[in-house]
Ligand SMILES: CC(C)[C@H](C(=O)O)[C@@H](O)C(=O)O
């Protein structure tokens with residue numbers, strides 16, 4: 216079983232090291248191959264996603280990804296910036312299905328900015344389409360406007376679009392996921408304004424007919440942004456496009472107050488996937504040994520479950536993480552009075568010990 | 571001073587009636603002319619924004635708008651649906667600047683799903699561009715795909731775009747507004763992915779040079795959706811495009827827990843404006859006499875201040891609203907143990923009495 220390990224920038228290397236430690240402690244031997252990505256790759260080779268890294272990712276059974284990005288690359292041309300690495304991996308490997316759980320652990324409910332009765336026990340799954348939408352739509356660019364009102368002025372433009380098969384395949388992922396949960400899918404769009412959303416909604420309704428046991432509802436994205444704040448537990452599986460999913464999955468993650476705990480999976484149609492924490496590269500705390508490795512460790516659990524067919528090992532990791540929380544161990548981001556503050560490495564060691 | 575009164579659908583007529591009562595009680599004589607809009611207009615004339623309504627709105631000095639929309643119009647073709655009325659008014663009247671305050675009243679802090687220390691005293695202003703972006707971009711539609719991967723499949727598409735003058739004019743509104751507040755503007759975009767946002771950011775930076783006394787920062791929309799949940803009081807003026815503004819302004823409104831209190835203004839370049847509550851038409855409670863009229867009443871205060879040059883009268887209305895809250899009067903949406911529940915009409919009467 217070959218796993219491509221792409222630590223990336225900022226806290227990426229530190230947190231990925233802990234996840235690797237946990238994988239190695241499981242028992243089964245994994246073939247782990249590391250390659251640079253993001254700013255780290257740019258520094259070495261002049262490109263955030265060098266061909267060797269992409270090749271490794273293609274040939275692996277799964278990818279463990281840390282995080283990319285650092286202010287020091289802010290002045291680079293867009294195509295050389297660290298974020299292009301993650302966009303490139305998603306596109307080249309056709310990782311179209313992004314699964315982002317937003318879970319509020321009982322032990323960490325107090326870390327949320329929301330009241331405990333609103334978020335306590337929260338467990339929702341945001342499914343974001345990752346290969347289409349305005350992220351990759353053509354045409355796009357900056358040009359001179361031909362519009363009568365703004366003739367001669369520069370204008371930026373980007374095409375949003377979704378085709379039927381793209382919506383259908385992400386819809387099926389959502390309905391299948393809902394079958395394993397509470398059988399409710401909420402599809403989020405902006406069908407009162409966008410034609411893309413109109414097609415999206417139509418296809419969701421059609422695909423939903425194949426899943427009569429799953430309840431399908433629809434919500435406009437502005438309303439979804441509100442309802443997530445008001446009553447997040449009313450949701451179960453939420454499925455949406457790339458752009459709305461970018462916004463709503465981050466909003467949902469922050470509701471828990473412990474984004475340092477949230478893993479994510481980005482899957483292709485054969486369940487090969489890239490696994491990464493939901494948080495970013497946090498360059499402000501990089502190298503200080505204080506970052507929370509649990510989101511990355513939980514991402515390896517998702518990897519074992521979805522891509523490597525090892526659900527028992529996934530359960531073991533999740534149980535070990537639950538156990539360190541119960542023991543009261545906390546990295547700085549989730550630390551509160553009464554709990555024991557630990558470093559990145561200590562947290563990794565504690566999870567290994569709890570396995 | 572001519573005011574076009576467009577009550578619309580659902581609770582629109584009830585809440586607008588209270589706002590009209592307050593306007594009439596102020597003293598100065600306003601020439602109020604009422605016309606149907608949204609579903610109510612469709613029922614009478616077959617169109618959500620009939621020419622007579624549009625003409626009235628054009629000829630008025632300001633527009634008092636209730637709300638539009640009802641499930642019973644869901645099966646109509648998009649161009650006949652109630653929402654088209656508000657989109658049409660924004661476009662035809664060039665109402666490009668949407669001001670949406672998100673204020674958490676001390677008396678209502680408990681109504682929020684967020685902890686009191688996170689939202690107590692919240693007072694931010696979201697400025698949303700309202701005439702451009704993917705809302706009105708061309709081309710748009712549903713067609714047969716020419717993309718190799720999806721050839722022959724149907725696809726929906728919508729063009730996002732912004733030209734320099736469009737960004738500049740909304741930027742100036744934001745910087746001017748910040749000068750009257752705490753001199754901080756946060757511009758929200760997705761410049762790491764969208765070319766439209768890249769131009770947006772470039773123009774904001776250029777325009778910002780004319781306001782050296784105002785601090786300009788930039789934030790990606792996904793991060794903004796998170797930071798609004800985590801620490802909303804860190805914001806002051808937020809300026810963003812039509813689509814991101816739709817999502818973020820609703821999220822920000824819901825943080826307060828009392829969206830029934832939040833007014834909005836949509837202004838053209840001469841400060842002629844349309845004023846409406848931030849909430850919708852709530853068809854589920856229409857006609858029951860329980861809707862909260864305060865957002866609409868506070869919208870008339872914004873109208874007096876921005877479009878009619880009557881700031882003293884605006885202050886009087888705002889003070890009267892504050893006074894009914896202090897008295898403990900609450901409509902059902904903001905009612906809590908210990909406060910006195912009142913009807914829509916009773917609330918309107920109480921504001922008139924407090925003037
Ligand atoms: C870094 C950026 C391009 C990326 C995105 O917008 O998809 C990130 O926000 C994410 O959600 O993974």
Ligand SMILES: CC(C)[C@H](C(=O)O)[C@@H](O)C(=O)O
Nearest residue numbers: 407408437653654656657816
């Ligand atoms: C009704 C709808 C078209 C509208 C919008 O998306 O602008 C509404 O959500 C709003 O924010 O006023």
